[in-house]
Amino acid sequence: MQRILLLVTMLMLALGVQAQPPAGAPRGGGMPGGMTGHLYGKVIDADGKPVPYVSVIILQPKLDSVTKKMKDVLLKGALTKANGEFSLDDIPMRPKLKMKISGTGYKAVERPVTFPPFDKDLGNIKLETDVAQLQGVTVAGTKPLMQLDVDKKVFNVEKNLTSAGGTAVDVMKNVPSVNVDIDGNVTVRNSSPQLYIDGRPTTLTLDQIPADAIESVEVITNPSAKYDASGGNAGILNLVLKKNRKTGYNGNLRAGVDKRGALNGGADFNLRQGKFNVSASAMGSQNKSVSTGFTDRNNFGDETPSFIHQDNYNKTKGGFLFGKLGVDYFMTNRTTVSVAGIKVHGAMKPNEVIGINTDSLFKTGTISNFSQRNSDSKFNFNANGLVLGMKHLFPKEGKELTVDVNYFGGSSTNNANYTTNYYTGKDITGTEAQRIDGGGKISFLTAQTDFVDPLTKTMKLETGLRWSRRTTDSHTNNFMYDATTGEYIPLPAASINYRNNDNVYAAYASISDNIGKFGYKVGVRMESSNYDGTIKNTGQKFSNNYPASLFPSLFLTQKLNNSQELQASYTRRINRPNFFQLIPYTDSTDRLNITKGNPGLVPEFTQSVELSYLKTFKGNSTFMATLYYKYTNNLITRYIQKEFNPVTNDSLLINTYINANNSYSAGAELTATTSITKWWNLAANVNIYNSKINTNAVGASQDALWSWFGKLNNNVKLPWALELQLSGTYQSKTNLPVNKDQRQDGPPMQQSMNASQGYIKAFYGVDAALKKSFLKNNAASITLAVNDIFRSRYSDQYSMSPYFNQLYSRLRDPQMFRATFAYRFGKMDVSLFKRKNMAAGMQGMSEVMQ
Numbered sequence: 068m069q070r071i072l073l074l075v076t077m078l079m080l081a082l083g084v085q086a087q088p089p090a091g092a093p094r095g096g097g098m099p100g101g102m103t104g105h106l107y108g109k110v111i112d113a114d115g116k117p118v119p120y121v122s123v124i125i126l127q128p129k130l131d132s133v134t135k136k137m138k139d140v141l142l143k144g145a146l147t148k149a150n151g152e153f154s155l156d157d158i159p160m161r162p163k164l165k166m167k168i169s170g171t172g173y174k175a176v177e178r179p180v181t182f183p184p185f186d187k188d189l190g191n192i193k194l195e196t197d198v199a200q201l202q203g204v205t206v207a208g209t210k211p212l213m214q215l216d217v218d219k220k221v222f223n224v225e226k227n228l229t230s231a232g233g234t235a236v237d238v239m240k241n242v243p244s245v246n247v248d249i250d251g252n253v254t255v256r257n258s259s260p261q262l263y264i265d266g267r268p269t270t271l272t273l274d275q276i277p278a279d280a281i282e283s284v285e286v287i288t289n290p291s292a293k294y295d296a297s298g299g300n301a302g303i304l305n306l307v308l309k310k311n312r313k314t315g316y317n318g319n320l321r322a323g324v325d326k327r328g329a330l331n332g333g334a335d336f337n338l339r340q341g342k343f344n345v346s347a348s349a350m351g352s353q354n355k356s357v358s359t360g361f362t363d364r365n366n367f368g369d370e371t372p373s374f375i376h377q378d379n380y381n382k383t384k385g386g387f388l389f390g391k392l393g394v395d396y397f398m399t400n401r402t403t404v405s406v407a408g409i410k411v412h413g414a415m416k417p418n419e420v421i422g423i424n425t426d427s428l429f430k431t432g433t434i435s436n437f438s439q440r441n442s443d444s445k446f447n448f449n450a451n452g453l454v455l456g457m458k459h460l461f462p463k464e465g466k467e468l469t470v471d472v473n474y475f476g477g478s479s480t481n482n483a484n485y486t487t488n489y490y491t492g493k494d495i496t497g498t499e500a501q502r503i504d505g506g507g508k509i510s511f512l513t514a515q516t517d518f519v520d521p522l523t524k525t526m527k528l529e530t531g532l533r534w535s536r537r538t539t540d541s542h543t544n545n546f547m548y549d550a551t552t553g554e555y556i557p558l559p560a561a562s563i564n565y566r567n568n569d570n571v572y573a574a575y576a577s578i579s580d581n582i583g584k585f586g587y588k589v590g591v592r593m594e595s596s597n598y599d600g601t602i603k604n605t606g607q608k609f610s611n612n613y614p615a616s617l618f619p620s621l622f623l624t625q626k627l628n629n630s631q632e633l634q635a636s637y638t639r640r641i642n643r644p645n646f647f648q649l650i651p652y653t654d655s656t657d658r659l660n661i662t663k664g665n666p667g668l669v670p671e672f673t674q675s676v677e678l679s680y681l682k683t684f685k686g687n688s689t690f691m692a693t694l695y696y697k698y699t700n701n702l703i704t705r706y707i708q709k710e711f712n713p714v715t716n717d718s719l720l721i722n723t724y725i726n727a728n729n730s731y732s733a734g735a736e737l738t739a740t741t742s743i744t745k746w747w748n749l750a751a752n753v754n755i756y757n758s759k760i761n762t763n764a765v766g767a768s769q770d771a772l773w774s775w776f777g778k779l780n781n782n783v784k785l786p787w788a789l790e791l792q793l794s795g796t797y798q799s800k801t802n803l804p805v806n807k808d809q810r811q812d813g814p815p816m817q818q819s820m821n822a823s824q825g826y827i828k829a830f831y832g833v834d835a836a837l838k839k840s841f842l843k844n845n846a847a848s849i850t851l852a853v854n855d856i857f858r859s860r861y862s863d864q865y866s867m868s869p870y871f872n873q874l875y876s877r878l879r880d881p882q883m884f885r886a887t888f889a890y891r892f893g894k895m896d897v898s899l900f901k902r903k904n905m906a907a908g909m910q911g912m913s914e915v916m917q
Contacts, residue, residue: 104182107154108189110147110168117151118194121170125155125180128163139165168192219287220244220691220738225309234352235276235306237854240834241780241794242284243738243752245304247273253304255288256695256732256754261297263305264409265454277350277389279321279333282309288695289620289636289677292575292590293517293529296618296640308391309335309348317893323850326884329353329386337893344395353386354415360862360877368709368720368870371427378422379877385446387413401460409452411477417444440487450477465521476510500548502555507541526580529590533573541565542603543652562604563652569598569643577620584626592618596643600666602651609666616641616672634679644668644703648724662722669726673699688741696733701726704760707868720870730760746784753777758802772826774801788840797831803864825866832860847890855881 106125110118124144128137142164147153158164164180166189173194222242239247246254253260253273264276285305287294294303318336325331333350362377393407421440426433452475459468482504489497517531542564546555577590599610620638627633650664679693706725734756742748759771776798783791803825836852858881866873 103157104160104187105154105156106158106166106180106187106189107152109191110151110153111191111193112173113193113195115191117147117149118170118173119147119149119151121147121168121173121194123147123153123155123166123168125158126165126167127161168194170194172196219285219290219305222284222286223282224284225282234278235273235281238278238281238284239273240796240832240854241778242286243750243778243780244286244288244736244754245284246776246796246798255286255302255304256697256734256736256756258732260302260304261295263303264452265308266305276306277331277333277352279350280308280348280389280391281306283307289638289675290640291588291622291638292577292592292618292620293531295533295535295571295573296592296594296616297571297643302640317891319889319891321887321889323885323887325355325886326882327355327357329355331885331887333389342397344393344397346391346393348389348391350389351386352389354383356383356880357381358383358877358879360875362873362875364871364873366871368868371429373428374426376424379419380421381417381419383415383417385413385415387411401462403458405454405456405458407452407454409450409475411448411450413448415444415446417446418442419444437490438487439490440485442483442485444481444483446479446481448477448479450475452476463521465519465527467519468516469518470516471514473513473515474510476508478506478508480506498550500555502546502548503543504546505541505543507539509539510537512536512538522578523580525582526578528576528578530576531574533571533575535571535573537567537569539565539567541650543654559604561653563650564603565600565650565652566603567598567600567649569596571596579622586624586626588620588622590620592620594618594641598643598649600649607651611669613643613670630683632681634677634681636675636677638675640673640675641670642673642699642703643670644724648703653721661719665724668703668724669701671699671701671703671726673697684741686742688739690739691737693736693738694734695736697731699730700728702730702760703727704730704762706762707866707870709870720868725762728761730758732756732758748782750780751778760802772800772802774799776801788845790838790840792836792838793833794835795831795833797829798827799829801827803827803866825864828861828863828865830859830861830863831857833857842890846892847888850885850887850889852885852887854883854885858882 110121110123112118122144123146125142126139127142129140130136131138142161143155143158145153145155158180160182165177166180167175167177169175173196176192176194220243224238224242236247239245239253244255253262262273285303285307287303287305290296290302316336316338318334320332320334322332323330329352331350331352333348335346335348337344337346339345358379358381360379360381362375362379364375364377366373366375388411390410391407393405396404398404419440419442421442423438423440425436425438427436452473454471454473456469456471461467483502485501485503487499487501488495489499513533513535515531515533517529520528522528543562545558545561547558548554549556571594573592573594575590575592577588579588580586593615595613595615597610597612599608601608618639618641621636623633623635625633644665648664648668649666651666653661653663675695675697677693677695679691682690684690703724704727705722706727707720707722709720734754736752736754738750738752740748740750753775754777755773755775757771757773776796778794778796780794781792783793785791832854833856834852834854835856836850838848838850840848858878860881861876861878863874863876866875
């Protein structure tokens with residue numbers, strides 16, 4: 068608020084100066100040629116610490132035509148930066164100038180300004196505390212854990228200890244409202260959100276993003292008209308990557324290792340001076356993951372009932388490299404041009420051994436068979452991102468224009484060999500070998516422009532245009548080994564070469580205003596879309612055009628007494644079927660879970676209502692309670708049906724997608740952040756909800772189910788520069804998430820469960836971390852972290868259908884220990900490219916005049 072008030076005051080003064088140029092000195096300044104000077108320095112407090120965001124203004128005496136007396140008017144002004152530094156350029160060299168520095172809680176400082184020299188370093192300027200001003204003022208030294216906006220919750224995670232040296236998967240485990248399963252799939256309120264990076268869609272998955280690159284996580288459960296209308300079930304999960312614009316240079320180094328010897332490391336460097344800001348990051352991480360599990364399945368839809376018990380042991384090795392380079396060019400005080408690039412490369416080698424015991428339940432008795440399946444897979448991926456942006460500020464405060472062009476694309480290759488040995492006793496009586504070679508490319512191209520114009524002091528208009536295109540290429544070739552020829556024979560019916568394009572065109576407008584303590588934001592977004600797909604190996608084509616649809620949004624706020632606030636919102640959104648849901652290809656790598664897309668899917672539409680109550684207590688503690696209700700037509704969900712399998716030439720159960728009749732989800736979410744003491748703060752989140760999917764058009768619906776999910780994060784500051792973090796999660800029995808996109812890069816046998824025909828059993832998990840800081844200014848630190856302390860984060864999923872019931876259980880990397888060392892460096896108090904000192908008088912005049 069202090070910064071906003073200062074900026075408003077300075078802008079009003081500046082407008083007054085522009086309306087009536089200063090008098091009292093000859094036009095062009097007090098020296099010939101309209102010469103100007105440059106002043107810079109640093110503002111510190113009594114302890115020598117920098118004082119950010121205080122005003123530094125240059126005043127000039129002027130004759131008031133009414134009173135005929137001299138008065139001071141603003142000539143130049145600025146706010147100090149986060150490191151206390153300020154820089155004032157192009158100051159006319161006029162007589163009797165003076166500088167005034169003021170800020171809330173400090174006594175104002177005034178001093179005369181004299182020239183030459185033309186490039187003048189004023190050094191460190193000390194401000195004294197104003198005790199009278201400080202009464203009733205709370206000073207916070209760190210960012211709050213949670214910040215609330217009209218349409219999102221922002222969780223600051225850059226100081227999260229348990230994720231140090233890990234990936235975004237570890238970060239999400241500590242973000243309220245977000246649930247992460249053991250395969251890195253995220254859900255918010257039991258639905259899958261869209262994943263964004265810096266406000267833009269991404270092809271990356273959570274375990275391809277290093278935790279140390281993330282500054283904050285924005286949970287947008289009910290996005291306004293400004294945001295993409297897709298992803299209707301759970302909104303948007305936006306990862307905001309760290310940015311550094313501190314003057315000078317700074318950076319950090321880190322390295323770590325986990326209990327299996329997997330290494331991780333990274334480095335960040337930032338350079339800021341004058342009109343340029345350059346930042347670079349590079350990170351690498353090895354992966355040595357182990358997961359175990361089992362499947363129990365009763366088949367009763369066949370002529371011969373059977374019971375299958377399957378034991379899984381998966382060991383994955385690999386790693387990834389992550390790099391980012393960004394440049395900001397401050398073209399003018401009001402125009403900034405930015406370019407940033409992201410590069411990711413990774414390789415994974417999952418190997419799995421599966422033991423399958425099959426009991427065929429004949430009327431005459433039970434016949435048991437045993438087989439063992441060994442898989443040897445390789446998966447490589449590359450991702451590239453490029454963002455071009457321009458932001459222009461107008462003289463009118465709050466009026467701005469932004470233009471962004473964003474490209475993000477990735478490619479992958481995968482090869483897998485499956486060998487199944489059939490046993491009679493201890494002897495191998497038969498062998499079956501299968502090979503799958505595949506790969507593909509996916510890319511997003513987005514162009515967007517946004518315009519903001521404050522119509523009055525309180526009313527604001529926002530408008531924008533957006534176009535996005537997603538292109539997907541994929542090929543999968545399936546082979547079976549022929550023992551008679553000793554060669555792999557291609558299976559055309561189980562192979563596919565596919566290309567898909569889809570386009571989305573959008574425009575939006577919204578108006579927001581505050582009338583006393585009441586505020587509103589009303590908007591509408593219009594989107595139309597189309598897609599086309601071609602199966603290249605068969606020549607089959609399919610396409611669809613969706614006409615323009617309107618997606619209104621309404622947000623209401625009412626401030627109450629005693630720091631209380633009510634918020635209400637309504638939105639209509641869409642979820643379009645994605646490539647993996649549309650592709651008409653039968654994936655039979657897992658005989659128990661054969662999957663296939665459905666090209667006949669249509670989009671689903673969701674209407675959401677939320678009502679929230681927010682209370683802010685002393686010390687920035689917050690409590691927020693939200694009631695929500697979502698209703699969806701044509702819900703896209705997994706479903707099991709019987710179909711012909713081209714690999715085995717018989718009828719088998721197929722996991723596919725359908726448009727269910729409808730679904731609803733209703734619940735209450737409670738979120739609180741507080742500081743118990745100066746050394747202990749915590750954040751708690753509880754979500755209690757009821758959900759149901761109606762699939763009466765194709766089969767029996769599952770009963771509605773009440774569930775709850777909770778998280779608790781504790782952060783404790785201990786003596787000797789120690790910090791402790793302890794966090795835990797609990798998920799009760801719940802319906803399977805809808806629209807959950809299973810990871811395509813993982814090992815085979817990742818089970819395809821069906822939201823309309825199953826549930827997840829209850830589970831909990833506890834994580835802890837301890838950090839020790841040392842060296843001057845705590846520049847170095849060592850963090851010890853352990854995840855899933857009690858080996859309790861099992862994924863137990865139960866599904867049923869008219870043909871079978873199944874329990875699937877997995878446990879991945881329990882009690883994972885990691886140790887991370889970090890060191891930060893940099894200089895904030897010096898200018899790296901400072902212009903030459905002009906104290907020698909007129910020497911170097913040409914350099915000053917450039």
